[in-house]
Amino acid sequence: MRNVTAIARREFQGYFNSLIAYVFLVIYLLLTSWLFFRVFFLNGQASMRLMFDIMPWVYLFFVPAITMRLWAEEKKVGTMELLMTLPVRDVEAVLGKFLAALGLLVLALALTFPIPLIVSLLGNLDFGPVAGGYLAAILLGAAYLAVGVFVSSLTQNQIVAFILGVVIVFALYMIGSDIVLYSVPTAVASVFEYVSLGTHFESIGRGVIDSRDLIYYLSIIGFFLYLNVRSIESRKWR
Amino acid sequence: MIEVCNITKRFGPTVAVRNVNFSVPKGEVLGLLGPNGAGKTTTMRILTCYMPADEGTATVAGYDVHTDSLEVRKRIGYLPENAPLYKEMFPLAYLDFLSRVRGIPTSQRKARVERVVETCGLTGVLHKRIGEMSKGYQQRVGLAQTLIHEPEVLILDEPTTGLDPNQIKEIRTIIREIGREKTVILSTHILPEVQATCNRVIIMRNAELVADGSPQELSRRATGTALLVVEARGPADEIRQGLAALDGVKSVTVAGAEDSFSRLELAVTDGKAVAERVFAAAVRAGWTLRELKAESASLEQVFYELTIGEKEEQ
Ligand SMILES: Nc1ncnc2c1ncn2[C@@H]1O[C@H](COP(=O)(O)OP(=O)(O)O)[C@@H](O)[C@H]1O
Ligand SMILES: [Mg+2]
Numbered sequence: 001m002r003n004v005t006a007i008a009r010r011e012f013q014g015y016f017n018s019l020i021a022y023v024f025l026v027i028y029l030l031l032t033s034w035l036f037f038r039v040f041f042l043n044g045q046a047s048m049r050l051m052f053d054i055m056p057w058v059y060l061f062f063v064p065a066i067t068m069r070l071w072a073e074e075k076k077v078g079t080m081e082l083l084m085t086l087p088v089r090d091v092e093a094v095l096g097k098f099l100a101a102l103g104l105l106v107l108a109l110a111l112t113f114p115i116p117l118i119v120s121l122l123g124n125l126d127f128g129p130v131a132g133g134y135l136a137a138i139l140l141g142a143a144y145l146a147v148g149v150f151v152s153s154l155t156q157n158q159i160v161a162f163i164l165g166v167v168i169v170f171a172l173y174m175i176g177s178d179i180v181l182y183s184v185p186t187a188v189a190s191v192f193e194y195v196s197l198g199t200h201f202e203s204i205g206r207g208v209i210d211s212r213d214l215i216y217y218l219s220i221i222g223f224f225l226y227l228n229v230r231s232i233e234s235r236k237w238r
Numbered sequence: 239m240i241e242v243c244n245i246t247k248r249f250g251p252t253v254a255v256r257n258v259n260f261s262v263p264k265g266e267v268l269g270l271l272g273p274n275g276a277g278k279t280t281t282m283r284i285l286t287c288y289m290p291a292d293e294g295t296a297t298v299a300g301y302d303v304h305t306d307s308l309e310v311r312k313r314i315g316y317l318p319e320n321a322p323l324y325k326e327m328f329p330l331a332y333l334d335f336l337s338r339v340r341g342i343p344t345s346q347r348k349a350r351v352e353r354v355v356e357t358c359g360l361t362g363v364l365h366k367r368i369g370e371m372s373k374g375y376q377q378r379v380g381l382a383q384t385l386i387h388e389p390e391v392l393i394l395d396e397p398t399t400g401l402d403p404n405q406i407k408e409i410r411t412i413i414r415e416i417g418r419e420k421t422v423i424l425s426t427h428i429l430p431e432v433q434a435t436c437n438r439v440i441i442m443r444n445a446e447l448v449a450d451g452s453p454q455e456l457s458r459r460a461t462g463t464a465l466l467v468v469e470a471r472g473p474a475d476e477i478r479q480g481l482a483a484l485d486g487v488k489s490v491t492v493a494g495a496e497d498s499f500s501r502l503e504l505a506v507t508d509g510k511a512v513a514e515r516v517f518a519a520a521v522r523a524g525w526t527l528r529e530l531k532a533e534s535a536s537l538e539q540v541f542y543e544l545t546i547g548e549k550e551e552q
Binding site: 002003005006007009010013014017018077078079080081082084085086087088089235236 | 283286287288289290308311312314316318319320322323324325326327331335336338339340341383
C-alpha cells in the first residue's frame with residue numbers, strides 16, 4: 001500500500017509538473033460547460049442529464065490523453081528499468097499509476113460542480129440524479145482509465161497509446177449501441193449488451209444504482225488492470 | 239555477498255549470457271569489463287531482478303533473485319545504463335519519492351535525502367529539474383538514487399559513459415568513496431576504469447566469462463609472461479641469439495635499432511631473474527647495455543588478447 005501511494009503521488013504530481021494537468025483541466029472544464037450551457041439555455045430545463053450524456057464522448061478523448069504517457073514514457077526513457085528494480089510489486093506499480101490518473105479525473109469532475117450549483121440557482125434541481133450521474137461518471141471514467149493505462153503498457157509511443165486507447169474504448173462503448181445490437185445474432189447481442197460500457201452508464205445515469213452495474217464496472221476495471229500487470233510482467237519472458 | 243551460478247540468458251537465437259559463474263565477497267569492488275554486446279547489462283539485469291535467467295541461479299545477500307526478488311531488490315542500489323531518470327522532476331522530489339518507496343520512516347527521510355545530496359555533490363543543482371542538468375550531474379543524481387536506502391550492494395552499469403574527463407574523475411572519486419563500505423559491481427568497456435576503481439576484474443566476451451582476477455593478477459597472467467626491454471650495442475645477430483638462448487626467455491622480438499644499439503623485447507617468465515642473466519651475458523660477451531627494464535604486460539594487452547584478439551582468430 002505504501003508503494004501504491006508513493007507511486008500514485010509521484011504520477012499525480014507529474015501531471016502538474018509537466019503542465020498536462022492544467023491544460024487538461026482547463027480544456028475539460030471549458031468544453032463541458034460550453035457543450036452543456038449551449039443546450040441548457042435553449043431548452044431551459046433544470047436538469048444535469050445533458051452533462052452526463054456527453055461525458056462518454058468527452059472522456060473518449062480525454063481519458064486516453066491522460067493515460068497515454070503512464071507506461072509508454074517509462075519504456076521510452078528507460079525509467080521502467082528503475083521502477084521495476086525497486087522493491088515494488090508489479091501490481092503495486094499498476095495500481096499506483098491507475099490511481100494517479102483516477103485522481104486527476106475525479107479532480108476534473110469535482111471542478112464541474114459549479115455547473116449543477118448554477119443550475120440549481122436558476123431552477124429547481126433534483127440532486128439525487130446528479131449524485132447518481134457523478135457516480136456513473138467516475139465508474140465509467142475509471143473503466144476507460146483502466147483500458148488506457150493498459151494500452152499504454154503495450155508501446156513506447158504515446159501517440160500509438162492514445163489512438164489505441166480511443167479505438168478500444170470506442171469499440172467497448174459502441175458494441176452496446178442499437179445499431180450494433182440489431183445487426184448481430186441475438187445470442188451475441190446479449191453478450192455485447194452486457195459487456196458494453198455504454199449500457200451500464202445509462203442505467204446508473206438515470207439515478208438507479210444497481211449492484212450489477214457496480215459489479216460490471218469493477219470487473220472491467222479489474223480485468224484491464226490484470227492485463228496490465230501481465231503485460232508489465234511480459235518483459236520477463238521475452 | 240553475490241553468487242552467480244551457471245547463468246544463461248537467451249533472447250531468441252542470441253545468447254546474451256552463457257554459463258557465467260562468479261561470486262563477489264562483501265566489500266569488494268568488482269569491475270565487469272567487456273566490449274559492447276558482451277552481456278554485461280544482461281548479467282546486471284538478472285542480478286537486479288529486472289529479468290530472470292533462463293538457466294542457473296543467482297543470490298544476493300543470500301536471497302535468490304528469482305524466488306526472493308523483493309528481498310534482493312531491497313538490498314540493491316541499481317544505476318541502469320545511461321542513467322534513466324524522471325527528467326521533469328526536481329532532485330529533492332525524486333529522492334523523496336525513492337525514500338518513500340524504499341520504506342524509509344518519515345522521520346528519517348529528510349536527513350537521508352540531505353546526506354546523499356551531500357555525498358553526491360548535488361547541493362548546487364537542487365533548483366534545477368533533472369532534465370536540465372548536465373550529464374555529469376544527472377549521473378550524480380543516478381548515484382544518489384542508488385544510495386538513498388543505504389544498500390549493501392551497488393550495481394552500476396557503465397557509470398561514466400558519456401561524461402567528459404573531469405566528470406569521469408569526479409564520479410570515480412564518489413564510487414571509490416562508496417566502495418569502501420559497500421559491495422559494488424560496476425561494468426565498463428573502458429579499461430582505465432577498472433584500474434582506477436576496482437579490486438577485482440572479470441572480463442566478458444561474447445556472452446562468456448573469459449577472465450577473473452585482480453587487475454595485477456590478470457596482467458601477470460597475460461600470457462604467463464612479463465616483458466623485458468633490452469637495449470644493447472654489439473653484433474645484432476649475436477645479441478639476439480645469445481639472449482634467446484638464456485634460461486627463462488620464451489621469445490625475442492627485435493623492436494628496433496638506433497645508433498648501433500639494438501632494441502629487443504623479451505617475453506620472459508620471471509622478469510627479475512632473467513634481467514640478471516641478461517646482464518651477466520652482456521658482460522661476458524662485451525656488449526654495452528644501455529637499457530634493461532622489466533614491464534608487466536598491461537591490462538590493456540590482456541584485455542586486447544582476451545577480447546578483440548581472439549575474436550579475430552575465429
Ligand atoms: N532485450 C533484448 N532483446 C534482444 N536482445 C538483447 C536484449 N538485451 C540484450 N540483447 C543482446 O544480448 C547481447 C548482450 O547485450 P548486453 O547485455 O546489453 O551487452 P553489454 O551490456 O555488455 O554491451 C547483445 O548481443 C544484445 O544485442
Ligand atoms: Mg551494456
